[in-house]
Amino acid sequence: MSYDFNEAKEHIVNSYGRLDPVITHGEGAYLYDSDKNKYLDFTSGIGVSSLGYGHEKWIKATSKQLKTLVHCSNIFHNEPSVKLAKELTEKANMNKVFFGNSGAEANEGAIKLARKYSYDKYGADRSTVLTLLQSFHGRTITTLKATGQEKFHKYFFPFTEGFDYVKANDLEDFKARLTDEVCAIMLEAIQGEGGVIPLDKEFVQEVVKICNEKDVLVIFDEVQCGIARTGKMFGYNNFDVEADIVTVAKGLGAGLPIGGFLCSSKVADVFNPGDHGSTFGANPVVCAGASVVLDELCNEKYFEKITKRGAYVKELIEEAKNPQIVDVRGMGLMIGIKVKCDPTLVQKEAIKKGLLVLTAGKDVIRLLPPLVITKKELKIGIDIILEILSNIEN
Template identity: 85%
Template sequence: MSYNFNEAKEHIVNSYGRLEPVISHGEGVYLYDTNNNKYLDFTSGIGVSSLGYGHEKWVKTTSKQLKTLAHASNIFYTEPSVKLAQELTDKANMSKVFFANSGAEANEGAIKLARKYSYDKYGANRSKVLTLIQSFHGRTITTLKATGQEKFHKYFFPFTEGFDYVKANDIQDFKTKLSDDVCAIMLEAIQGEGGVIPLDKDFVQELVEICKEKDVLVIFDEVQCGIGRTGKMFGYNNFNVEADIVTVAKGLGAGLPIGGILCSTKVADVFKPGDHGSTFGANPVACAGALVVLDEICNEKYLEKIAKRGAYVKEIIEEANNPQIEAVRGFGLMIGIKVKCEPALVQKEAIKKGLLVLTAGKDAVRLLPPLVITKKELKAGIDIILEILSNLES
């Protein structure tokens, strides 16, 4: 049975500003709707579908695992989870990993981990977590409060206490907020939902050095900009710093729910049995699929290709010299086009022309295409965006 947009709305909670069409299937870097219209996808499910759609090796591997073992209690290890833990910690240069199901769940666990580290070492009353203004860390009660955007801090009171917010790229504001009760700071290397805004390298390096001196844990939220998205394993690798805790999700699963809390040696053994858990965490099928992602994407040769394709996109946009475009920002294939017009208008016009894009913040068209996209496909999508912006100008 094929559903239209109005039929779909009847039974699903209206918590998203959904757009037509209704998606039916995908192939490569294209999605198709229930009327078999074809769309070049520059969203990848908000950074999830890193391998695109129908990736042969990923489908074969997850299908085989589904037939072998779909789920087991975490009172046992499973082969896919152990192998993924080994591969992921090795590529991330971290010590251990806790597997969860989503970015919000990973961030929530990272906050717990940081607070327990501080409690074990310093006792109570050192539990505050700093985040950045315009950050986004999830939709749970705690991660909403961790999110540095006031528009999310309503309706759901009371929120979890123990958070304060720092102006991005303002080291003096960070120093002012770094009180004696702070145990950690959580950062996105690129603020995705906030407008695809990369942090300044100098700011990050000085902040990390100060945290190291004061034993304040540095948590990098790599849910959107990690797993090769920026042309490096993690977004923070662009700044030549080390992290104490790194959270991952989205692109690691390539379509299946998975999240992870990567732990440095400093915090690797903080959680004891009973401190944290996740029924579906380390799901064997999701772990099997994630292994394919690491193999296909997270190697030096392919990461370099992602970086070059991102540079190619920026070059095309900048050379167009379109008066509607104020700036192009981001790394790799996480790109924000700051526009003078309403980004949602560009998004809706793009759908009509067979292209799917995202928006971010107040002024950005956000591009998160599958990491397997070709230069030709990138050029085709950017040409559509430039055409739309030129028509708006005229």
Template identity: 60%
Template sequence: MDNLLGANENLMNTYANLSIVLDHGKGSKLYDINGNEYIDFTSGIGVSSLGYGHEGWVNAVTEQVKKLAHTSNIFLNEPVLKLAKKITEISNMKKVFFANSGAEANEGAIKLARKYSYDKYGEGRNTIITLNKSFHGRTITTLKATGQEKFHKYFYPFTEGFKYTDANDIDSLISCVDESTCAIMIEAIQGEGGVNPLKKDFVDEIFKIATKKDLLVIFDEVQCGIGRTGKLYGFNNFNVEPDIITLAKGLGAGLPIGAVLCNEKLQETFKPGDHGSTFGGNPVVTSGALEVLNIVSNDSFLNEVSKKCNLIKTFFKNASSSKVKEVRGMGLMIGIEITEEASKIQKAALDNGLLVLTAGPNVLRMLPPLIISNEELEKGLSILLQSIENV
């Protein structure tokens, strides 16, 4: 079955694929077409929040696909109405728009913020401040919102109206705000940018400035939302309430979904025809997402995620490896900065039965399924440490 890898010649060369073909999964483990077993510290880059083959999620999706797989958004369906009610209530938000990905969700948030400002202040107030080392998507607009120049090569011209400031640098933030600013868009933890958590004083300053100048605060929770940090949302760690939240990844638990939530201030900003998505609010995907929320929004479940974070940090503290420079992050979104080349460790771990991500040249990124057991976590950490030490 290894000859399947030859089919990769038919795929566009957009990914630096690792040399296995995955076949199936169960819980927090994945299996390739040759039957090899891997502990998964990736969850599909934060997507498979409930792991693989979760009975409740599978049943919800399966039963819905038997009934109705898709409708036009001209019509309503029961799962999207139930999910809309659930997600707005637990998020303390007023309304939600469903899309298919994080990039789509962020596009929607950008449009929503700019329309709110246009409706209230007219033209010329449309700049959105984001952070250096941020990541907000792969579309032309969300690439420009992303504060990493390496993603901007080749694709000019970009959508205008973005400025960048350094994370946790209050003076830099203040200098960026001017009369053209309409919103500030941030991640609680920068995932692709190196797993860098924001500091509370920086987040507090953002909200002070936003309140004073009537700016909107957008939290991109695509990667760090839906229980990933041990709270329902990353911003819950700072005790703040944004105007707009964007979601994707873990909300779908394996199926594509995006969401834009807004508070009461923005609830009437979009009018019919202002925005749309053919597959947004798909009944199969929203049925699965509702099951995710029923599980992940439970306080005891979130507390377990936080305990697993402590387990990870204690493990590396006790290991006292000279090759591990820093372990940072919250919940099950952890960055391990090392002295070695991260991609080499990733390949070594793969050979030893562990799947792990990178986030820059010297940072390993851990995003295990939220349901991973302590035993699986400890075994995977041992493999990872061994891989770091032996490379």
């Protein structure tokens, strides 16, 4: 059956600016379309397909689980969710985890957890959550309000109250906004949608220190930069700090929908039965696949491999000295190339040359390849980007 663009337009809500290829299947770090074109994938479904496509151990684990139990709801226990919870909390050095379905849902849960912790301890007037300008935390009404980008705040009023925004890497602005009404701060180690901008280590360390002194919870949104993406278990592990709550999604599922928040011992027992829930959360099939992700990627040997491959990509880009390139930033295999030209032009030209890339903001080419990508494949993709940029006039 061929893909009918008119039927898609007629039956699917027009909320995405889709690109032309109709993707049919994938293998390794490559995707294929309905016209049998082959694309090297530097997007991994916006950081989701961490194991690439057709990973044998992941397919075996999820297929086996499909044949035994697909869903039973959280009224009952299921073994894959407990196995994943144990593995994830141990690798994360956290106490407990709640499983949901997406990054936005994970962040919603983290906000609820922080507010209940503060309510139980200090009463109702301590509920404000600080986030950073240029942050992105999701598409629900609450996580849109948590997102520190005004362009996302159109149309959908009224929003959930109780948020304020801090300038990234500005300690004085943070101190000025840290009032007695604040219960938590939510940070991305790297602002992905905001332009692939890593936070300064000194800023993060001082923020965490002050929050610990004032019993203000520290939430790290690791939806995009977590699960080995930066060459560490989480992006914030690069800053030598500890978190009270950590949110996860995307790469943990390797293609199937999962989200969740990890709790330190401080907040592990804040929720009681009925305080929070998710019908599809802790789905056995998704959890079985996620256990393979942790086993394959979340170890020191693979962290080192990701770190080296990220450094290799940066080296290739910097050595080219292309006049269109303003900056190269990021950690591990979460890389942003700031350019003088329109990044969407590069994105569209790359498709013609068999490469898929992302953008972030008005001037950044964003690279989130599968974490199993080879050094040779990285070189092929970067050469294509550099060739495109070399053909664009300054």
